[in-house]
Every structure is written in structure tokens, then in C-alpha cells.
Amino acid sequence: MEQANSAIRVDGARKVYKTVGRSPGRAAVDGVSLEVEQGSIHGLLGPNGAGKTTTLKMLIGLVKPTEGTFKILGEDSTSPKGRRFLGFLPEQPYFPQHITAMQALRFYGQLAGVEKQDIDGRAVELLGKVGLDGTERTELSKFSRGMLQRLGIAQAIIGRPAVVVLDEPASGLDPVGQRDIRNLMLELRESGTTVLLSSHQLSEVEAVCDRVSILNAGKVAAEGHIDELLNISGQTSIRVRGLDELPAAVNALAGDVAVSGSVWVFSVEDSAVRSVVDAVDDAGGAVMSLAPKRESLEDYFARLIASARTGVAS
Amino acid sequence: MSRMLSIARAVIADCVRRRVPYVVVLFAGILAAAIPSLPDYGVGVEPEVFREVALALMYVAALVLSLALAANRLPSEFERRTAYSVLSKQVSRWEYLLGTWLGLSAVVAASVAAFTIVVQAVALISYGDFMWVLWVGTLSIALEMGVIVAVAVAVSTVSGPVVVVVASALILFVGHSRSTLVGGAGATDLSLFYPSLDSFNIMLPVAYGGGVSALMVLSMVMVFVGLSGIALLLGVVLLGKRDL
Ligand SMILES: Nc1ncnc2c1ncn2[C@@H]1O[C@H](COP(=O)(O)OP(=O)(O)OP(=O)(O)O)[C@@H](O)[C@H]1O
Ligand SMILES: [Mg+2]
Numbered sequence: 001m002e003q004a005n006s007a008i009r010v011d012g013a014r015k016v017y018k019t020v021g022r023s024p025g026r027a028a029v030d031g032v033s034l035e036v037e038q039g040s041i042h043g044l045l046g047p048n049g050a051g052k053t054t055t056l057k058m059l060i061g062l063v064k065p066t067e068g069t070f071k072i073l074g075e076d077s078t079s080p081k082g083r084r085f086l087g088f089l090p091e092q093p094y095f096p097q098h099i100t101a102m103q104a105l106r107f108y109g110q111l112a113g114v115e116k117q118d119i120d121g122r123a124v125e126l127l128g129k130v131g132l133d134g135t136e137r138t139e140l141s142k143f144s145r146g147m148l149q150r151l152g153i154a155q156a157i158i159g160r161p162a163v164v165v166l167d168e169p170a171s172g173l174d175p176v177g178q179r180d181i182r183n184l185m186l187e188l189r190e191s192g193t194t195v196l197l198s199s200h201q202l203s204e205v206e207a208v209c210d211r212v213s214i215l216n217a218g219k220v221a222a223e224g225h226i227d228e229l230l231n232i233s234g235q236t237s238i239r240v241r242g243l244d245e246l247p248a249a250v251n252a253l254a255g256d257v258a259v260s261g262s263v264w265v266f267s268v269e270d271s272a273v274r275s276v277v278d279a280v281d282d283a284g285g286a287v288m289s290l291a292p293k294r295e296s297l298e299d300y301f302a303r304l305i306a307s308a309r310t311g312v313a314s
Numbered sequence: 315m316s317r318m319l320s321i322a323r324a325v326i327a328d329c330v331r332r333r334v335p336y337v338v339v340l341f342a343g344i345l346a347a348a349i350p351s352l353p354d355y356g357v358g359v360e361p362e363v364f365r366e367v368a369l370a371l372m373y374v375a376a377l378v379l380s381l382a383l384a385a386n387r388l389p390s391e392f393e394r395r396t397a398y399s400v401l402s403k404q405v406s407r408w409e410y411l412l413g414t415w416l417g418l419s420a421v422v423a424a425s426v427a428a429f430t431i432v433v434q435a436v437a438l439i440s441y442g443d444f445m446w447v448l449w450v451g452t453l454s455i456a457l458e459m460g461v462i463v464a465v466a467v468a469v470s471t472v473s474g475p476v477v478v479v480v481a482s483a484l485i486l487f488v489g490h491s492r493s494t495l496v497g498g499a500g501a502t503d504l505s506l507f508y509p510s511l512d513s514f515n516i517m518l519p520v521a522y523g524g525g526v527s528a529l530m531v532l533s534m535v536m537v538f539v540g541l542s543g544i545a546l547l548l549g550v551v552l553l554g555k556r557d558l
Contacts, residue, residue, distance in 0.1 A: 017557070060402045062558045080406040088402035094394045096324075098331040110320040111403040155399050 006071075007163050007194035008036040008059070013068035015054050027066070028054045030218040036196050036211075038073075041189050043205035043226070044198040046215035047301050052198035053091050055215070056167050060088050072163050084113070087161035091168050091198075093152030097141040101127060101151060104140060105158060112159025126154040131180055145172040153181065157188070164188060166197040170204045182208050202230075202297040214300070221304045227292075230300060235293035237267045238276065243285040250279050267293045317405050318413040325417025329383060338425050341375050342432040361441050365521040368433045369451045376426050380459045381482060384418050384466035385475040392558060401558065408550045415467045415546060422463060423456040451520045453531065457538040458514040462486065464542035468549030472556060486511070509544075513537040 013032040019025055029051040036042040044052050057063040059070045061078035075082035095104050105123035114122055127133055130150040135143075143151065149172045156164060169185075170178045185195050185208050199205050205212055206226050214222045214229065222229050238254075241263050246254060253276060254266035264285075268276050277287055295303075345368070388411075391397040401410060430452040437445045462482055469481045488495065489511030513533045519526050 057558075062398060062401060064555070064557055080404050080409075083402065084404040086402065088398070090395060090398040090402070092395075093399060094396050095399065096328055096396055098328065103327075107320065107324050108399060108403070111317055111400060111405055113404065152399070159403070 005038050006035050007038040007040075007073055008034065008042075008077075008165075008196055009069075009071040010034040010055065010059060011069045013055055013058055013070070014066045015051075015058060015063060016066050027218050029058070032068075032215065032218070032220055034196075034213055034220070036194055038194050039189060039192050040210040041185055041195040041197070041208050043209035043212035044196065044215060045200065045202070045205060045212050045297065046198075047200055050200075050215040051218040052200075052215055053167055056088075056165055056196075056198060060086070060165065085162040087112070087156035087159060087164045089152045089156040089164075089166040089169055092145075092171065093148055093155075095140050095148065095151065098139060100137050100139055101132060101143075102136040104151065105154060108155040109158045112161075114159055122158060123154075126158060129184065130154045131177065146174060146177055149173055150177065153184070161193070163194045164196070166195065168199055169197055170199065170201065178204065200297075202226075214304070216301065216304050227294075230295045230297070232293045232295055234270050235267050236270050236273050237265065237289075237291050237293040238273070238280075239263065239265045239288040239290075240280050240285045241288050243280070243283060247279045247283045250276050250283075263288070317403075318409040318416065321400065321405075321410060321413025322417035322420065325387070325414055326421055329417070329421040334379070334383070334421060334425065337375065337379055338428040338432070341371070341429050344371070345432055345436050348436075361437075361443065361445070362522050364437065364441070365445065365448065365451075366517060368436075368448070369455075369517060369521060372426060372429045372433070372451070373455055375429060376422055376455050376459050377462065377486075379425055380418070380422050380463050381466060381479055383421065384463045385470060385478040385482075387414060387418065388467060388470045389474050389478075395558075397558060407553045411467065411471070411549050411553055412546060415464055415542075415549075418463050418467065419456075419460045422459045426452050426456045426459070447520055447523075447526065450526045450531070451516050454514045454516040454520075454534055457534050458511060460538055461489075461511065461541045461545065464545035464549070468545045468552065471549050471553040485509070490515075509541060511537070511541075 011033050013029050013034075014027055015029040016027045017025065032051065032055050034042070034044075034055075044055065046052050054063060058065040058068065059072075059077055061070075061080075061083065065078070070077045072082055073085050077083055077086065099107075102120075102123055105126065106119050109119040109122060110116075124136065127135060130153050132147060132150050132154070135147070140148070140151070149169075153166070153169060156166065166185075169181050173181060182204075185197070188195055189208075197205070197209075209226060211224060212226050212229065213220050243262060243264060246257070246264060246266070250266075250268075251257075253268045253272045255268070257264065257266040259265075273290065277290075280287055388397075397410070401407065430448055433448060434444055434446075437443055437448075462485070465485050466478050466482045470478045473481075489509055492508045492510045492512055513530075514537070516526075516530075519530065
């Protein structure tokens with residue numbers, strides 16, 4: 001009952017997969033701890049193979065942990081009873097082929113404990129919510145990858161869970177679908193639901209996550225608000241349009257210059273922003289955006305990996 | 315409990331969609347085609363031969379159906395990860411396993427019952443006799459298949475369909491070979507604990523009118539409960555240990 005306001009709590013999670021005929025390999029997840037506050041959206045970021053899926057599967061009880069404790073709303077989530085407040089979207093979800101979307105949601109609704117008389121209404125409502133309206137009677141063998149992803153999200157939230165765990169919710173979705181799922185997560189948070197999602201795409205998490213944990217090679221490399229982790233203090237990123245080349249005065253101050261057609265992106269010291277904007281104006285260009293310079297996730301990962309190699313603790 | 319039944323219902327619905335009922339139709343077709351070649355009523359021993367052939371055909375059809383349905387059920391659920399959406403809910407692995415077994419056994423039992431009705435119809439046409447005694451054979455085949463499905467489901471929690479079929483065939487062979495393998499009673503008579511399927515040998519009493527007793531039926535039911543229970547328990551333990 002302690003830590004009453006942490007919805008998800010993972011302590012010292014560790015997993016060494018058994019490999020047949022070989023000596024035990026390195027740990028896929030090695031001492032990961034996570035704490036997600038109730039009613040917040042938490043991102044689990046990391047490159048391919050970082051251990052995101054393994055961590056989530058241990059939390060859900062699909063993979064047996066080598067070590068660690070896993071709690072959802074204070075209860076052991078590796079036991080069935082501890083999962084009664086949980087909804088889970090697996091990575092690249094897949095469903096029986098020969099049933100219709102409606103039959104699938106009825107089945108998952110029953111398992112999630114939805115009352116019999118409410119199931120059909122709830123299923124139709126959810127299909128609409130995930131953008132699958134009108135597919136009630138479509139067989140799942142005729143569903144596209146993105147449609148299966150949407151159905152996966154619907155089955156995860158059918159029982160109105162207090163905690164939702166989504167493994168790469170945006171994978172396989174088109175831009176509209178990605179926006180829909182972002183809005184859905186915000187809507188869930190609005191209603192007090194806790195969301196934990198994994199991703200390797202910064203854009204997917206930065207718009208919605210209150211906090212992120214960055215996972216690399218099975219360990220938590222950093223934890224905090226995404227701005228704190230990735231913003232490069234004192235630098236501003238500027239995007240301008242309508243210039244064939246940068247004015248000399250700007251060129252002298254700009255770093256990381258990138259150009260595509262007549263659109264330029266570069267960064268300058270915060271203190272130089274005003275003069276650079278004036279110089280661009282004078283040269284006949286238009287400033288499209290000014291934003292705090294943010295390290296790309298790729299750069300961040302590269303730096304993490306490099307610092308891990310040289311043994312420098314971050 | 316209700317979750318286990320939901321899973322069993324889903325398994326049954328899936329089998330129906332996979333055209334399992336056609337197997338029954340096929341079976342009926344084979345029997346119907348055989349009607350003209352059946353010996354006439356009243357020529358002595360022929361109805362017994364008919365019953366023996368019908369029971370043997372039912373047994374083989376039920377066995378093929380059981381293995382076809384059970385051998386790949388769980389392996390494909392794990393490989394395609396359809397099990398995740400089930401097991402991430404408030405569903406225990408044992409509920410999932412028992413629900414699957416229950417659903418598959420129900421499908422096999424219903425098919426065997428349908429076979430019996432077909433056989434009865436043919437018996438009525440050819441011999442003017444409903445041959446109600448056949449239902450003892452139906453029960454025996456359905457129960458034996460329940461054990462085989464339990465073995466198949468249990469083994470399939472940790473291996474693929476080929477191993478499942480081989481293991482099930484082995485259990486069948488061993489189960490029907492007590493007298494050859496263990497021999498007569500000796501100082502170390504362990505035959506009491508032998509996983510014998512001999513209680514399901516009903517050919518003589520059913521086909522040849524050797525007499526069907528309540529004790530026979532009771533012993534069938536007990537062997538069914540005991541052996542499928544052991545197999546399912548093993549399955550639950552194996553499934554409980556593995557990563558999905
Ligand atoms: N079933 C398994 N058996 C053995 N090793 C595994 C298994 N599943 C994952 N691994 C290993 O564990 C490590 C972490 O994998 P995991 O799937 O958790 O990564 P991830 O962060 O989800 O990556 P991705 O972004 O590609 O989904 C990888 O090195 C992977 O090879
Ligand atoms: Mg993953």
C-alpha cells in the first residue's frame with residue numbers, strides 16, 4: 001500500500017534469456033527500475049534491442065523475470081489478479097484470422113470482465129474511437145497491418161483499465177493514425193488513466209509524455225522530462241526560407257547548417273538570435289521557426305553508447 | 315471459470331470456422347458410399363462386422379481430427395503471438411490451457427457423436443436396427459480422445475506439432491500395450507500404475523454383444539479423469555515456466 005500514487009513500479013528488473021545449447025548470454029534487461037505516477041504518460045525510449053519489449057513483457061507476466069519486482073497499483077502484476085487494472089497492446093499485435101472485428105472485441109471484452117449487456121455497445125464505440133468504424137463484420141484476415149494495430153489498441157482499453165501499457169503503439173500507422181493514437185493517449189490521461197508506452201521514435205513521445213526513461217543495452221541510461229534530457233542549453237534552432245545563400249554575418253555565427261532547396265536550418269547561440277533574425281530579414285528571407293535546439297535521439301544514443309564504452313558514468 | 319469457458323467457446327467457434335464440420339460430412343459420405351456393399355440383414359453375423367468396421371472408422375477419424383486440431387493449436391498461438399492479448403488480461407495460464415483443452419475435446423466429442431448418428435442411420439437403412447449400443451463406443455472414443463487431446467495440448471506447450479504427434483502416438487501405443495510390455499503379475503507388480511488405455515477397448519462388448527456393464531463405463535470415466543488430469547497438470551507446469 002505504500003507508494004500509493006505510483007501506478008507502475010518496476011524494481012531491479014533483470015532478464016537473461018535461456019539460449020538452447022549455448023552458455024547464458026548477456027542480460028537483455030539488466031537492473032531496470034521504473035516508476036510511473038498515476039495519471040501520467042511515461043515513455044520508454046530506446047534503440048532496437050534495448051530491452052523495451054522484454055521489460056514490458058516481464059511487467060505483464062508474459063516473460064518470467066530472472067530478477068525484479070513488478071507492481072501495478074501496488075499489486076504484483078505478474079499474477080493474473082494483479083493485472084485486473086491493466087490493458088496491454090503487444091508489439092505488432094496479431095489476432096485469429098477467421099473472426100470478425102466484432103467477434104474479436106466481444107471475446108477480449110469477456111476476458112477483460114466487461115458486462116455482457118455492455119459488450120456490443122462498448123465494442124462499436126471503441127471501433128469508432130480507433131478509426132475502424134464500419135468494420136464490425138469484416139474478417140480479420142482482410143485487415144491491413146495498421147488496422148490490426150488499431151484493433152490491438154481497442155482490445156487493450158476495452159475493459160476501461162486504469163493502467164495501459166502500449167508497446168510501440170504508433171508502429172505501422174500512417175500519420176493520421178499516429179495523430180489519432182496521440183490524441184487517444186491524451187484523452188486517456190484526461191480521464192485519469194496511466195499510460196506507459198515504448199518507442200524508438202522521439203516524435204512519438206515528445207508530444208505526449210510527461211516523463212521518459214531512456215533504455216540502452218538493457219539499462220536505464222537516463223530518466224526525466226524530455227526537455228531536460230535532450231535540450232541543448234543556450235542554443236536555438238532557426239529555420240528560414242527564401243534565401244539562395246546565408247548572409248555572411250549569419251554564416252559566421254551558424255552551426256549545424258542544413259539546406260534543402262531554399263530552406264535553411266541552423267543553430268546559433270541564444271544571444272545571437274536577434275541579430276541573426278534581422279540579418280535574414282535584410283537579405284529578403286523569412287524566418288519560419290525558432291525553437292530551443294534539441295539533440296536528436298540518434299545523437300543522444302550515439303553519445304550514450306560512446307560514453308558507455310569509455311566507461312564514463314553519465 | 316467464466317474466462318475459461320470464454321476461451322473454450324472461442325476455440326470451438328474457431329474449429330467450426332476451420333470447417334471441422336466438413337470432416338463429419340466426409341465421414342458420412344464414406345459410410346453412405348459403403349451401404350450398397352454391406353451384407354443383407356438377417357444373414358447371421360454381418361451386423362457385428364458392420365459395427366466393428368464402423369467403430370474402427372470412427373476411432374481413426376476421431377484420432378486424426380484430435381491430432382489435427384490439437385497439435386498446432388498452442389504452438390501457432392505462441393508463434394503468431396495471438397496468445398498475448400489473452401494472457402495479458404486477468405487470465406491465468408492454467409485457465410488458458412484448460413479452456414483450450416475443453417474446447418478441443420468438446421469439438422472432438424461432438425464430431426464423434428455426429429459420426430454415431432450417421433452410423434445409426436446407415437444401420438437403420440441396411441439392417442432395420444438403431445444399434446443403440448454404439449453409443450457406448452461413442453463414449454469410449456470421446457473419452458479416449460479427451461486423454462489424447464490433453465497429452466497433445468500438454469506437450470505442445472513446449473514443442474512443435476511434429477513432436478506432439480510423435481508423443482501422442484507413443485502414449486497411444488504404450489497405453490494399449492500393458493499386457494505385452496509389463497507382462498503378468500510378478501513380485502514387482504506395478505501394472506496398477508501403468509498408464510493404460512485398455513479400459514477404452516470396447517470392440518468386443520459393443521460390436522459382438524459381449525455385454526456392457528456399468529462398471530466398464532465407470533472405469534472408462536475414471537481412467538479419463540485420471541490420465542487427462544495428469545497430462546493437463548504437466549501442461550500447466552510446463553506452460554507456467556516458459557517465456558512467451
Ligand atoms: N525470446 C528471446 N530469446 C532470446 N533473446 C531475446 C528474446 N527476445 C528478445 N531477446 C533479446 O533481448 C534483447 C532485447 O530485446 P527487446 O525485444 O526487449 O528489445 P526492444 O527494445 O523491444 O527492441 P525493438 O525496438 O526492436 O522492439 C535483444 O538483444 C534481443 O535479441
Ligand atoms: Mg520491442
